[in-house]
């Protein structure tokens with residue numbers, strides 16, 4: 001009740017200090033945390049109060065003591081965090097056991113992915129919370145600043161994982177990415193030259209591999225040609241070029257995205273026969289259906305499977321394996337927005353900043369983001385009606 005009362009006050013007086021709560025993530029295998037001790041210190045500097053659920057940071061390497069040193073208070077249970085906080089900072093969407101903890105007018109700043117969960121959408125409408133989704137915060141150039149850090153992590157990790165599964169005992173061809181003196185390096189093919197593809201290509205090139213990036217965007221290929229090292233070639237993506245390249249590739253990274261659509265299958269099942277045995281496919285685009293037809297989502301516990309002698313790695317939450325890096329990368333991007341929300345109150349912060357405004361999805365029982373209303377055939381309200 002205290003939190004709710006303060007929240008209403010925060011809306012009226014935008015410069016009111018805010019109570020921020022950080023629960024421990026309870027989704028299976030989620031080790032990231034929404035705020036680091038450095039983030040706590042920033043909130044404190046701005047006059048806010050931060051409550052962290054005990055052990056919330058442990059999976060990412062941050063102890064309760066570090067949070068306390070930075071100025072946070074530790075609460076023993078998730079119920080207490082939700083009960084006291086005006087703004088909840090999280091990583092993953094709330095799961096069913098958290099729904100009833102959410103209060104009317106409570107601000108939730110986290111990944112939601114509403115279009116993939118109807119129960120979550122209805123629950124948040126019913127709870128009358130203010131749901132600001134990381135994934136739809138959008139800059140004027142249409143880039144998604146709170147998704148980019150995870151793509152950077154996944155892109156870099158794709159090469160690390162690919163290199164591992166190219167080892168013979170792991171099912172691969174037994175080829176070292178960089179080769180050695182007198183022995184040619186491996187050939188790495190990167191499908192899609194966006195955030196994931198660029199980071200993957202850089203890592204592979206750094207290890208000495210022969211890298212080819214394919215994309216359908218000529219401006220993007222021009223840019224990559226300019227900035228990439230000499231062991232990276234850029235090639236237009238089309239069926240003919242893909243077919244030719246896969247015959248001689250040791251490691252193939254799937255990094256294609258068509259916003260809002262399923263990824264196209266650039267490698268079909270019948271094309272696997274044209275690859276050499278022990279070739280490794282890392283389909284990072286698996287969360288959008290994958291750009292390799294035979295791709296099926298896998299987990300960190302059981303990351304690979306083999307079809308026609310070709311090793312498939314299709315883990316849908318790759319950044320989850322490196323929570324320390326992922327937490328820092330994510331919070332570096334979220335903290336400036338979270339501070340604006342706390343300093344100004346969500347209404348003024350969203351009015352002043354179009355990027356944040358685009359993050360509003362479900363607000364006090366109304367859907368204000370078209371992608372969410374379209375996904376479930378529900379009524380769309382204008383953002384102005386809630387601001």
Ligand SMILES: NC(=O)c1ccc[n+]([C@@H]2O[C@H](COP(=O)([O-])OP(=O)(O)OC[C@H]3O[C@@H](n4cnc5c(N)ncnc54)[C@H](O)[C@@H]3O)[C@@H](O)[C@H]2O)c1
Pocket residue numbers: 148150151152154191192193194195196197214215216217220237255256257258263264266283284285286287288315316317318319
């Ligand atoms: N598995 C994971 O853990 C994980 C983590 C982060 C991101 N992802 C996924 O990785 C994928 C890529 O993300 P991103 O941030 O790099 O996207 P992005 O938008 O930055 O890049 C996608 C690129 O694909 C290109 N493209 C589109 N159609 C193509 C085609 N037919 N052939 C070649 N290129 C084509 C686009 O021109 C663009 O350059 C997304 O599906 C994203 O959701 C997965």
